[in-house]
Amino acid sequence: MDGLIKAINLLFGENPELRQIIAVTLRMSLISTSISSLVGIPLGALIGSREFKGKHWVQRFTNTLMGVPPVVAGLAVFLMLSRSGPLGSLKLLYSVTAMVIAQVVLITPIMTGLTATIISIPAPRIRETAQGVGISTWRQMGLMIYECRSQLVSTVLVGFGRAIAEVGAVQIVGGNVQYKTRVMTTAIMMQTNMGKFHFAISLGIVLLVISFGINALVNYLESRGNA
Amino acid sequence: MRKYLIVCFTCLMLLGLIACTAKTPPAAEIENPVIRLSTTTSVNDSGLLPYLQPHFEADTGYKLEITSAGTGAAIEKARTGDADCLLVHAKSSEEDFIGEGFGEERLPFMFNYFVIVGPADDPAGIKDAATAAEAFAAIANSGSKFVSRGDDSGTHVKEKNIWKDAGFDPAEEDWYISVGAGMGQTLTVADEELAYTLSDKATFLAHDNSLSLLKEEAEDMKNTYSLIAITPERWEDTNHAGALAFIEWITSGKALDLIDKYGIEEYGEPLFFSMR
Numbered sequence: 001m002d003g004l005i006k007a008i009n010l011l012f013g014e015n016p017e018l019r020q021i022i023a024v025t026l027r028m029s030l031i032s033t034s035i036s037s038l039v040g041i042p043l044g045a046l047i048g049s050r051e052f053k054g055k056h057w058v059q060r061f062t063n064t065l066m067g068v069p070p071v072v073a074g075l076a077v078f079l080m081l082s083r084s085g086p087l088g089s090l091k092l093l094y095s096v097t098a099m100v101i102a103q104v105v106l107i108t109p110i111m112t113g114l115t116a117t118i119i120s121i122p123a124p125r126i127r128e129t130a131q132g133v134g135i136s137t138w139r140q141m142g143l144m145i146y147e148c149r150s151q152l153v154s155t156v157l158v159g160f161g162r163a164i165a166e167v168g169a170v171q172i173v174g175g176n177v178q179y180k181t182r183v184m185t186t187a188i189m190m191q192t193n194m195g196k197f198h199f200a201i202s203l204g205i206v207l208l209v210i211s212f213g214i215n216a217l218v219n220y221l222e223s224r225g226n227a
Numbered sequence: 228m229r230k231y232l233i234v235c236f237t238c239l240m241l242l243g244l245i246a247c248t249a250k251t252p253p254a255a256e257i258e259n260p261v262i263r264l265s266t267t268t269s270v271n272d273s274g275l276l277p278y279l280q281p282h283f284e285a286d287t288g289y290k291l292e293i294t295s296a297g298t299g300a301a302i303e304k305a306r307t308g309d310a311d312c313l314l315v316h317a318k319s320s321e322e323d324f325i326g327e328g329f330g331e332e333r334l335p336f337m338f339n340y341f342v343i344v345g346p347a348d349d350p351a352g353i354k355d356a357a358t359a360a361e362a363f364a365a366i367a368n369s370g371s372k373f374v375s376r377g378d379d380s381g382t383h384v385k386e387k388n389i390w391k392d393a394g395f396d397p398a399e400e401d402w403y404i405s406v407g408a409g410m411g412q413t414l415t416v417a418d419e420e421l422a423y424t425l426s427d428k429a430t431f432l433a434h435d436n437s438l439s440l441l442k443e444e445a446e447d448m449k450n451t452y453s454l455i456a457i458t459p460e461r462w463e464d465t466n467h468a469g470a471l472a473f474i475e476w477i478t479s480g481k482a483l484d485l486i487d488k489y490g491i492e493e494y495g496e497p498l499f500f501s502m503r
Contacts, residue, residue, distance in 0.1 A: 083419050093419050094404075175416050178377055178405035190407040193296055194379050195303025 007201035017179075018199075022206060025183040028096055028170070029163035032103035036163075037156050040108045041145070044115025049123050049141045059116065065109035070102075074169030077102040081173065094175040099183070102169040107159045114155045118148050154218040161214050165207065262469035263292045265302075265310035267381055268409050270452065271295035273429030273498055275489055276314075282485060283476050289469055297380025297409065305329060305455075308462035312470035313455040317381035321453055330455040336478050337486055337499045338451045341385060343442040344414070344431055345371075345423035353423070358445045360392040367395045370402050372422035376413050377405030381450070386425045389447065414438065429490070429498040452499070454478075 010018060047058055079085050081093040081101075092098045123144055130140045145152065167185035174181035176190060184203045191200040270276050271293055280291050294304065298315040302324050305313050313330070315321060321333045343353060343362050351369040353362035366373055376383040390397055397403040406416050410430040417424040418436040427450060431440065442448075454477065456470035476482055483501035490498035 083421075094416065175412070176407050177416075178407060180404075182407065187407075190378065193300050194407075195300045195306070 004198075004201060006198035007205060010198060010202045011205060018202060020179060021182055021184055021187050021203070024096065024181070025164060025185075028099050028103070028183060029160055032100045032107060032163050033156060033160040035100070035104050036107040036111050036159055039104075040111025040159075041115045041152060041155070043108075044112040045119050045141050045145050047112070048116035048119030049127075049144050050137065059113075062109055062113045062116065066113045068106065068109070069168070070106055070166050071168035071172065073106045074102050074172035077105060077169070078172050093173065094177055094181055096174070096181060098173040099170045099181060102173045103163050103166060106166065106169060107162055110162065111155060111159050114158065115152060118151045118155065119144050122147050150221045150224060153221050157214050157218050157221075161211055164210060257288055257469075259466045259469060260288065261290050261292055262466055262473050263294070263309065263311045264314060264473065265304040265312070266293060266295050266314040267298045267301055267316055267452075268295045268411075269316070269382070269427040269430050270314060270499075272409075272411065273427075273433055273490075275429070275486070275499060278489055279477070279482065279485060282482070283473065286481075287472055287476055289472055291473070297376070297378045297383070299379030299383075305457050308465065311457055311466040312473055313457065314452060315381060315455075316450055316452045317384040318451065318453075320379075320381075320384060321455060325455065328458070329461060330457055333453040333455050334474060334478070335451050335453045335502055337483075337501050338449055339428055339499050340444045341382065341425055341448040341450050342428045342431055342440050343423060343448075344417070344426055344438040345441050346421045347437070347439040349439070349441055351423065353441050356442060356445075358392075359389045359425075359442065359447045362442050362445075363389050363393040363395065366423050367393070367397060367400075372402045372404060372420050373397065374413050374417040374420065374422045374424040375403060375405045376410065376425075377407045378409070380409075382410060382425060382427060385448075385450065389425070392447065410434075432490075432494050432498070451502075 047055065047062070077098065078093070080087050081090065081098055082088055083093070092101070126144055126147065127140060130143065135143070165185065167189060170181075170183055171186045171189065174183065174186065176182050176186040182190075184207055188200045188203050188207075191197070191203070264276075266276065272295065276291075276293055276295075280293070284290060294310070295301070296304070298317040298320060301310075301313060301315050302317075302320055304310045305324070306327075306329060313321075313324075318333075324330060325333060341359070343359065345351075345353070351362075351366045351371040353365045356362035356365055375386060398405070404416065404420065404422065406413055408416075410426055411434055413424055414426060414431065414434045414436050416422070418438055423441075424438075428440075428443065431438075454474045456467060456474055457465050459465040459467045480503075483503060486499050486501045487497055490496060
């Protein structure tokens with residue numbers, strides 16, 4: 001209880017480092033979610049909107065990637081960006097860019113998979129109508145995305161939730177460097193390991209509030225989408 | 228006749244089995260056989276404790292549960308009542324801990340040296356420095372990168388003291404990378420960033436990297452490990468008797484001999500030196 005009070009004081013008090021950590025976290029999560037959405041949603045729509053040979057296998061592949069453990073994705077990106085790795089000359093390891101790359105690798109398959117599932121529900125109906133009127137397949141895809149917009153927004157929020165809560169991959173490629181790549185989750189891990197529980201609790205509260213906000217937004221959008 | 232022999236043989240085997248089980252120390256005599264030892268990563272990850280543990284358990288009948296973390300966190304575990312005995316290496320933090328009434332005394336029992344490691348070409352030229360403080364000053368003046376543990380561990384406390392002796396406060400500098408992590412990850416970052424760092428020798432030798440050992444065995448790089456038994460006054464279920472038994476054993480001649488021998492086989496030199 002004492003820790004909780006200290007944590008709340010810390011949260012509303014003067015602690016530039018706490019705010020700096022929150023800022024890095026939000027920046028990283030927003031950028032990685034945007035990139036993943038820009039790649040994942042069109043890709044998912046492409047898979048979900050039409051029937052083609054081997055679709056089954058493409059979906060299985062995406063589903064497998066959706067379940068990749070974050071530390072494995074982190075390790076893969078680490079080995080790529082390491083000084084001894086193929087992209088080592090870019091000197092990106094232990095930077096926010098490296099963390100964004102790892103998160104894009106993690107989240108894009110999730111966005112693709114979820115979008116494909118969402119789009120495939122109204123797809124046959126829209127396709128039938130559109131073919132009757134003679135609309136091109138590309139415009140059909142656009143129509144489907146428009147039709148499912150509220151569900152797709154919740155997909156983006158799911159991706160964002162995953163990005164902000166992820167710890168394994170960003171610890172490996174970000175290195176938890178103070179003032180640079182330290183984000184909320186890695187800071188919580190570190191502070192817990194150091195026994196500084198009130199700092200960890202403060203960050204935990206912020207994370208909880210953000211994830212509550214996201215959930216509320218998802219629920220609101222879904223209820224509006226169904227109405 | 229043959230049947231008779233088989234019965235005899237079986238009986239002998241059974242007797243042997245009973246004799247074997249009887250040989251293990253009677254656990255019933257010890258009230259609480261589990262000792263929770265909270266220790267620093269350097270003595271656990273270097274393999275020293277896993278090497279001593281079976282000897283201790285066979286000699287005394289106690290069971291050791293080891294958790295390892297940076298010294299700051301290791302001491303915090305004792306504060307929250309999650310440990311019976313401490314084996315750590317940061318004098319000032321230990322004295323604070325005893326001052327707060329959690330332990331009776333700190334018993335220094337072994338030491339080794341910190342080392343400064345860095346890129347093989349040594350851009351800051353620290354090889355010629357006489358002391359760690361001089362070496363740190365050379366790093367700061369050349370603007371070479373330095374990776375700090377940044378986790379309140381014994382190594383981090385030592386590092387901060389050396390910076391103070393050198394007359395620098397690098398916390399806000401560009402070249403100073405504070406990772407808030409254990410020694411292993413800190414070495415990984417230093418390796419990737421071609422940076423210098425302060426490490427305990429044992430972890431450095433056990434870690435796989437391309438860094439070079441540039442500075443060791445200066446007088447201001449001594450690293451002393453101490454034992455503290457936690458008093459049962461704060462937390463009733465603290466295994467004080469167990470902690471005292473562990474301290475008695477590890478400061479015995481036999482254990483100190485084992486410590487002095489550890490590492491010779493694998494690294495050609497001992498990693499820790501006993502104090503007697």
